[in-house]
Amino acid sequence: MESENKTYELWFRLAYKKLIEAKKLKVALRPGARKCPAPKCANENEEAVIKIIITPGNEEKKILPVFDDFQAKVLIYKIISKPIKELSEADLKDCSPDCQKPGLVKYNLALIYNKEFNDDDIVSLVYFEYL
Numbered sequence: 001m002e003s004e005n006k007t008y009e010l011w012f013r014l015a016y017k018k019l020i021e022a023k024k025l026k027v028a029l030r031p032g033a034r035k036c037p038a039p040k041c042a043n044e045n046e047e048a049v050i051k052i053i054i055t056p057g058n059e060e061k062k063i064l065p066v067f068d069d070f071q072a073k074v075l076i077y078k079i080i081s082k083p084i085k086e087l088s089e090a091d092l093k094d095c096s097p098d099c100q101k102p103g104l105v106k107y108n109l110a111l112i113y114n115k116e117f118n119d120d121d122i123v124s125l126v127y128f129e130y131l
Helices: 014-021 102-113
Strands: 008-013 027-031 046-055 066-083 122-130
Touching: 008 014, 008 066, 014 046, 014 066, 027 102
Parallel strands: 008 046
Antiparallel strands: 027 122, 046 066, 066 122
16 A cells, blocks of 8 residues: 555545545544554655545455545644554544444444454554645
């Protein structure tokens, strides 16, 4: 997803496209640590591109998703990583409506990544503004 010369990409499911077009979604919730030098990382104060997935891929089988033509440029200004159990409503207030409460985070991630998440799992909140 990223390399030294490639623009970081934030991928979202089609269900979130209208929120992104309206610039109402301002935080990407992602599993694991996402601040560099972690795998699949980004840096604060770095530009990124939002892409909309219309057909999910399969990372284990190295099948890439199919994307919609829509894209949005954003600036990542903050990345916070912490265990799910430490998330607050304030952390999540600019996420999608289906994960703005800490109790919904595990379910939201499980639906997207097709695996179970626990309270001790680390997640990252990637805060961005539209350019």
